[in-house]
Amino acid sequence: MKKSFKKKGGNHQRSAMSQSAEGDVKAKKHLGQHFLTDEGVAEKIAGTLSYSGYEKVLEIGPGMGVLTKYLLKKDLDVHVIEIDRESVAYLQEHYPALQGKIHEKDFLKYDVSEIFGQEQFAIIGNFPYNISTQIVFKMLELREYIPEFSGMFQKEVAQRICEKEGNKTYGILSVLVQAFYEAEYLFTVPPSVFNPPPKVDSGVLRLTRKEDLSLPCDEKLFFRVVKTAFQQRRKTLRNSLKIFDLPENITEDSIFGLRPEQLSTARFIELTQKIQPHAV
Structure with a gap:
């Protein structure tokens, strides 16, 4: 540092x-x-x-x-x-x-x-x-x-x-x-x-x-997903997001095979949308 x-x-x-x-x-x-x-x-x-x-x-x-x-x-x-x-x-x-x-x-x-x-x-x-x-x-x-x-x-x-x-x-x-x-x-x-x-x-x-401050997903969950993903940035999202205990059919999606630095903000929103129905 x-x-x-x-x-x-x-x-x-x-x-x-x-x-x-x-x-x-x-x-x-x-x-x-x-x-x-x-x-x-x-x-x-x-x-x-x-x-x-x-x-x-x-x-x-x-x-x-x-x-x-x-x-x-x-x-x-x-x-x-x-x-x-x-x-x-x-x-x-x-x-x-x-x-x-x-x-x-x-x-x-x-x-x-x-x-x-x-x-x-x-x-x-x-x-x-x-x-x-x-x-x-x-x-x-x-x-x-x-x-x-x-x-x-x-x-x-x-x-x-x-x-x-x-x-x-x-x-x-x-x-x-x-x-x-x-x-x-x-x-x-x-x-x-x-x-x-x-x-x-x-x-x-x-x-x-930006003119529109609203996100098409749960805002608190979005923040949580981003922070959790980058806490283990060398791992794929499938591994770094295990804390969400997602169903296997969800994590089979190709997006979970990526690392966090590969996702744009828009794709992190997409990821949050996929997780949202299953998030506790």
């Missing part, structure tokens, strides 16, 4: 220094912070959303606001959620436009309906690597309210989310995300644009919600 780190933005390139005499946020080793120093990259990430069909945006982990300031230039209602108290204090001092919109919370534990109610909103950010997949899973839980999602991940994670069947990196995240969103890997970000530089490349992706 790659070492995770949390990326924090700066409001100019000099602000990426881990220590500053002018009150910038200090990089915290226990959070694994790496400050984004490239203004062009920050602006490019801000431009990954279409900003169409919604007026509210939530940025996760804004740090010192290198991305935030480009979001604030757009005609949007921008909110940020940040767990680092020092970063919160910095944002409060340097971004008066965010007054009342800086939420010192843990996104994974926070009920965002307290901010947006039932309104549509997009999510964007330079996501902490150690919780990036958890952020995606929570986004899927909130998909009814999130038409767009974009941001920076560890490159391998971003590629995995956007991968298609037939590849070794294709997995649970690929299938579940692509059941509800169109996933696009946009561009790679090198370590050199961070201070201190991480040991891995980063990747930026965009997810655009």
Whole structure:
């Protein structure tokens, strides 16, 4: 597993220094912070959303606001959620436009309906690597309210989310995300644009919600089938899905002779439909 780190933005390139005499946020080793120093990259990430069909945006982990300031230039209602108290204090001092919109919370534990109610909103950010997949899973839980999602991940994670069947990196995240969103890997970000530089490349992706969020099968069973199949990804589905105790005449179907990485999202839906009448 790659070492995770949390990326924090700066409001100019000099602000990426881990220590500053002018009150910038200090990089915290226990959070694994790496400050984004490239203004062009920050602006490019801000431009990954279409900003169409919604007026509210939530940025996760804004740090010192290198991305935030480009979001604030757009005609949007921008909110940020940040767990680092020092970063919160910095944002409060340097971004008066965010007054009342800086939420010192843990996104994974926070009920965002307290901010947006039932309104549509997009999510964007330079996501902490150690919780990036958890952020995606929570986004899927909130998909009814999130038409767009974009941001920076560890490159391998971003590629995995956007991968298609037939590849070794294709997995649970690929299938579940692509059941509800169109996933696009946009561009790679090198370590050199961070201070201190991480040991891995980063990747930026965009997810655009599909018009129809309904699945032609039981949704909870679909999630269960996908997760169970990939837990033993080297086995055929006939073996990895034995936990469902399916009748032999069902598992004789050719689809059960495949391995999970060979099935597209559509075929996983087909598989779930075959299992559904017999699932407990």
